[in-house]
Amino acid sequence: MSARLKILEHALASMARRKQKNFAIIAVYTLTVATLASILFLTQALRNEAANVLLGAPDLVVQRLLAGHHDLIPKQYAEQIAKLPGVGKVTPRVWGYYYDSLKKVNFTLLGVNDASEPPLLAGHLPTSGRQCALGRGIADTYGVEIGDSLVLVDSKNRTLLYEITGLFSHQSSLLTNDLILLPEAELRRFFALPDSQASDLAVQVYNEQEVSTLAKKIKHQLPDTRPIGKMEILHTYDTVFNWRSGIMLTIFSSALIAFCILAWDKATGISAEEKREIGILKAIGWETSDVLLLKFWEGLAVSLSSFLLGTIIAYLHIFFFGAGVLGPVIQGWSVLFPKFDLTPAIDLYQIFALAGLTIIPYIACTVIPSWKNAVTDPDSVMRS
Amino acid sequence: MAALIQAHTLSKIYNRHQADEVRALSEVTFSVEAGEAVVLQGPSGSGKTSLLSLIGCMTRPTSGQLRIGEKEVSRLPEPFLARVRRETFGFIFQQLNLLRDLSVLDNILLPLYPADLKTAEMHSRAERVLEQLNLLEKQRMKVAQLSGGEQQRVAIARALINQPEIIIADEPTAHLDSTLSKELLVILEHLKKDGKTIVFATHDPYVYQHRLVDRRFSMHDGVLRKAE
Structure with a gap:
C-alpha cells in the first residue's frame, strides 16, 4: 500500500475518533446538498417533461x-x-x-x-x-x-x-x-x-x-x-421553471451561506487537540505535505460522502417521493392537482457544478488552517 | 571515527527581536559518539528541551552548526528535516504524546505511514517492537485503556518502530513511579546494548546516576557544562 493510501487509512481512523463532530457536519452538509440538488433535479425533470411532450405537439x-x-x-x-x-x-x-x-x-x-x-x-x-x-x-x-x-x-x-x-x-x-x-x-x-x-x-x-x-x-x-409556436411554449416552460428554481436557489442560498460559515468555523476553529496531533505527527517524522494530505483526505471523505448522500436523497425525494417538499413551489399551482410523478432526468453539468461548489470550498476550509499549523516547527509538542 | 552528533556553537533564540525574546541556548558545543548514553540535567527552563529539539531536528538553530552522522542538518529545509527525524530519531516525550483514542498498534505504526514501506513489513516491525516491549496482547486496545506504565511502553515502541539510530527522551520518568522508572531504564539499557545512541534530559537523580549513562552534562541558563 502506498504512503498516500496509508495516510488515507489513518484519516478515516481519525474521523471515527471524532464521530459526533463529523456526524453533525455531515448532517448539515448533506441537508444543504440535498436541498440544492432537489431544486436542480426538479427543474431539469420538468424541462425534460415539457420537451418530451412538445415533441408530439403541433x-x-x-x-x-x-x-x-x-x-x-x-x-x-x-x-x-x-x-x-x-x-x-x-x-x-x-x-x-x-x-x-x-x-x-x-x-x-x-x-x-x-x-x-x-x-x-x-x-x-x-x-x-x-x-x-x-x-x-x-x-x-x-x-x-x-x-x-x-x-x-x-x-x-x-x-x-x-x-x-x-x-x-x-x-x-x-x-x-x-x-x-x-x-x-x-x-x-x-x-x-x-x-x-x-x-x-x-x-x-x-x-x-x-x-x-x-x-x-x-x-x-x-x-x-x-x-x-411550439418552441415558444417550450421557452415559456423553461423560463417559468428557471425563474422558480432561481427563486428557490436564492432562498436556499442563505442555507448555503450558513453552511459555509459552519465549514469555515469548523476549519478555522481547529481545536487544541487537533493542533497537538499535528505537532505529534510532525515530531515523529511526518512532513508538512503528509499532514496536508491527511487533512485533504479528511475533508474529501466528509464532503464527498455528504455530497453523494445529499444527491441520493435529492434523487429519491424528487423521483420516488414525488418532490413532496419542493414540488409545489417549482411546479406551480396549475399542475398541483392531480399530482404526477416525474421521469428521472439529470443534467451532469449541474451535478459537477454542485460538486465543485460544495466539495472544493469545504476541502479548502479544512486544509488551509491546518497548513498554518503544519508549517510551524514541531518542537512546540516537546514543550506541551 | 566521527561522532554521531556534533554540535558546534549552537544557539537558539525564540521570538527574536520581539519583546518576549528568549535566549534558550548559548553557543552549545558538544558531541555524542554512536552507542553512547548521554544525560542532560538542569532546572526547568535551563534549555534541556531546546537542546533536545535541536538535536532531534524539530527546529533549526538561530546560529551554529549541527551534524548528524555525515549530514549538516542545521540549515536543511523542512521536508529534509522531517525525513531525518523519521529515519534517524525515535522520540520519547515527557507527556508521551500518544493519540489516546487510537489503538496501541495504530499509535505505533504512525511514524511509518509516510514511509514507502509495504504493509507486511510495517506489521512485521510492529510485531517485533510489541513483543520486545511485552505489548503483543494489548495491540488492539485503545491507549486510553492502558495503565501509565503500558502507555510509556507504547511511547517507546513508537520511538523504535522506524529502527532509529538515536533515541531522544525528554524527562522520560517524570510521570512514572519508581517501579516503572526502573522498568524504563531496563528497556533503555537493552536499547543501548542493541547499539542505540541515547540522549535524554532528566531531573530524576535515579536516572542521572544510573549505570546506563556514559556521560553527564548539566545545563543552566542555556549554557552546557560537563558535569562532575
Missing part, C-alpha cells in the same frame, strides 16, 4: 382572442390558414376545463377525431361516444385503469359513464397528467359547443424555420387570432 396553435381573452375560433379560419404556402394540415381542436368538486381537481377535456395515436399512450384512443383516454394523474386520482369506467357530469348536469380505453405514460405527465380525451362529437355534446367553432387550430408547418414567419402571416391575415 408546430403552431392558433387561438382566437375576443376582448383580450381566449374565445372559440370559427372553423372556417382553418381553411384560410391552410391556403398559406408552407402550411400542412390545419386541425380544429375542441377542448375545455372540468372541475370535480368532490375531489377538488381540475381536468382538461380534449376532443379527438383522428385515428392516429399520440405518442406515449398505452391502449387506444376513444372511438365511440362513451369512451375516453386519461392522463396518469386522473387515473391515480380515481384509482382506475384501462377497462374501468369514469363518471363525469356534463354541462347540462347529466351524469355520464365513460369506458377508459387508453392511458398516457409518466413520460408525458406534465402536459397529459390532467387530460381526458373524448371523441370530438361527444365533447361538443358534453360542453354544448357549436359545430361551426373550435377551441383552437393546430397547424402543421413543413419547415420548422418558417414557423415564426407563418405566425406573423396568420396574425396579419386574421388579426383577432393569436398564433403560438
